[in-house]
Amino acid sequence: MRYVEGAPIADTAAPGGPIETRWDRHRFGTRLVNPANKRKLTVIVVGTGLAGGAAAATLGELGYNVLSFCYQDSPRRAHSIAAQGGINAAKNYRNDGDSVHRLFYDTVKGGDFRSRESNVYRLAQISVEIIDQCVAQGVPFAREYGGLLDTRSFGGAQVSRTFYARGQTGQQLLLGAYQALARQVNAGRVKMHPRTEMLDLVVADGRARGIVARDLVTGEVTTHLADAVVLATGGYGNVFYLSTNAKGCNATAIWRAHRRGALLANPCYTQIHPTCIPVSGDHQSKLTLMSESLRNDGRVWVPVRAGDTRPANQIPESERDYYLERIYPSFGNLVPRDIASRAAKNVCDSGHGVGPGGLGVYLDFADAIRRLGKPAVEAKYGNLFEMYQRITGEDPYEVPMRIYPAVHYTMGGLWVDYDLQSTIPGLFVVGEANFSDHGANRLGASALMQGLADGYFVLPNTIGGYLADGPFDPVPADHPAVTEAETGVRDRVARLLAVNGDRTVDSFHRELGRLMWDHCGMERSEEGLRKALERIPELRQEFWERVRVPGDGEGLNQALEKAGRVADFFELAELMCVDALHRTESCGGHFRAESQTPDGEALRDDERFSYVAAWEYAGADEPPVLHREALDFEYVTPSQRSYK
Amino acid sequence: MAVTGGAMFLFVIGHMAGNLKVLFGPEAFNEHPKWLRSIGEGLLGHGGFVWIARVGLLLSLVLHMTAAIQLARRARTARPARYQHRRPVQGSYAARTMRWGGVIIALFLVYHLMDLTAGWLNPVGDLENPYGNVTADFRHWYVSLTYAVAIVTLGFHIRHGVWSALQTLGASNGARQRVLRGVALGVAVAICAGFLAVPFSVLTGLVK
């Protein structure tokens, strides 16, 4: 194997005792920062999505000095904005049997028993406060005629606990956080650095003390120093080139932190979202997700006969295979994402797929339109239908949509303890960038919940325990850690520009993405992963020999930005494959062909794999070191997931 | 803009009403200015009201033009580099022609005052007989044409102006927006028709 066994992780800072009071007791046990001292403490927050924006705003409100960074031109553009479906909260406004405990249970089960009970319970508790907070900020959630909040049931849940704002929930929640952030900018508590990309972490005397960042407009490389650093830089789905992430989403911040000593946990857990618009050609630059709320009323089917090329409308009812309803009668079209995605892959692999290249299945609203009427369907899904029509040129009111799975979310990320602190003291990680709450698979409408829980409520409380020791001695500008990091960044920029080869950055990215999709995508096998592990280093080497990055580093250079990100994706991709190869079980978003039940369902191996795999960077071309964090289940007994 | 425009808009309506008296013959028409001068005579003296109105209108005009010039200058500042390629009109034609329309109306106003208020440019120029002045004017096609162009321009100006004023003063909302646009258009058409009735009547011989 290509890794080295390291010491297990002993301390996750999680309290014991009854799970219901753990968060309470933990907060009580956390030291507080004297209000007068908060003014003297500076926190860097990288990323301005739900987690980062909420964290920066809240830390500002608490009185800290906050430096906030994003690569976009405004904090309002972070990719949380694209989340469509909704946000879960255990409000039980519907009186349909929901509770904090049920949300906790569903999330642990949905994560295929690979997450921490303590974290998930806290998340479920906080979910309730998030909705209150967002409504107070003016987030225009959908309402019923009585004026109260509307909810819907969502991907894999049997209770109606998902709050939403049409198909733009992420946008509205993000604007809430952005506006809170803007208020703190106005109050002078937060200093914004838009169009600035973090390229390295400064670790001085054992603590995370700052970042090295490049101003994307002037090209200037500068070190920003602080008492603590918070990374809220999102997931790494773009390692696959085609994903539902924004084009700029990247892993550079977390990967650089990883290289500086932060453990990276469960990188192989990636979520493939079942309802995306299929690829239309080689020019495809990204994939567009359509909210899986569509599965509430749409029915998924393929032709019974493989290779049937008739238009959907000409295929009679008897020759349609509603395969989700057939295989999973009790959940039907609402099975969790991983199951829906793999089922789509299976029917397409067996030749039943529709559309260009046979990579698509139908999502049909004819029944819903008959049952509810077109106006009702339009009210619920109108904007999604428009989006689909805009992209494909087809009218989903008339012909069924075509959908196919696409990489959407990465459950893995930097390892953090219960305080959301990484293994580098003073480096905190929130939102999708950390690995914490979703285990091996994330339930629908839980990403927004986790991002905001981390940003508004968890981090602002836990970071105080660390900062209570501060302010720390100022780091001088000529500290070896600073000069080393700055020089490293400048050298790397210079190296990328100097190659001047004959291939574009995108061509490498596409090739890497294809490799990862084929071998580390919806289904992984030992053979495929070994192939990928052979090819990735070759491709990486070729990248450094043949890439062509035009222009210079002295101003806006988008090719240069991309090149740096892709270079890091190569290294991360290798670790993902190592992680996927070592985990010979199937669980959640990680499906190993070798580990399945006789009828093709994921087969977990709790005996051997009930742990978090946290990887340590050991140096370039050195095998990574595996640290295991054992997972205990006191409240939810692991069982084989079944949605039949 | 909205307030000064509103004041002048009221004047235009009054002016139009007065003009239409031409259809009732010379006496009725020539009586009108006399009546105007007699308004509030006891308090303001003969012609006092007219002078107050003139001062008010002049003030409105100056403020209106000042605001227009300021807006135009702000617009120029706001877009120092122009588009190389720009599709001409997307919104309403009236909205796009407010500035040049305003200039045309202002130029016409100067001529109009010299013609019919002062009588300098009028073929008759008898201040005691406005009816004679007006009919003498409009028998010339070029005078009628100039007048018609100015009135149509004014119509456009009012169409956008009325709607825009309501919008600026916050009277517009979603439900009312279409109604208000309709009202603005209707008022503009009515004013155009009212003013054009005079040269039309003269040219067709309805009024001699």
Next chain:
Amino acid sequence: MRLTLRVWRQAGPDEDGRLVDYAVDDVSPDMSFLEMLDVLNERLVLDGEEPIAFDHDCREGICGMCGMMINGVAHGPERATTTCQLHMRHFSDGDVVVIEPWRARAFPVIRDLVVDRGAFDRIIEAGGYITAPTGSAPDAHAIPIPKPDADKAFEAAACIGCGACVAACPNGSGMLFTAAKATHLGLLPQGQPERHSRAVDMLATHDALDFGGCTNAGECAPACPKGIPLESIARLNRDVLRATVSGAHKPR
């Protein structure tokens, strides 16, 4: 199909720019407009030229990062569509497509088609929020909001801050953007306490940033990819007028 692109190239904020012609072959009707530019850029890189810089991120019409004048129309010929969601099936073989950046003093060009829209952030910072510090919120059901109000607020909240309204406005005014936020928050009960100060402060900042004045020309709303209605501006005006008449709030 084959197109001729006439693209604004400008090396930096202080450099002079000009339109440069590029022939693009093999344009697929299923491509998005930005994917077509991607293809052109890859070719330019291999030919040793500098690729065209343009802003983009989510490519699903929601982040508001993309935006360019396409044949003189903000975001191109399709209504209610951002540049990233515009597909090439709306163009025909042989078309000449002129592509320029947003032009406004408040949006200076950084490079090629990339402009700095930080002025929008300044307007929001001036008051485009509800003061609700984390943890201070009452239960979400404490204040029922009539559905029509919530829906209307949502309609205005859909603004993505792309800047098309400014780009399309003959006066270079940012009133539709400003009004959308004032409308979103001003329609909700939570937004009432700061309703008038918000309107006054945001408008004062808007004016101070060298955006032009609104003459209700009506070019902005048709250009808006999210269909923010023009009436929002009337609503903002009403709030500002009320605050001015009552003298309750002077701009900060």
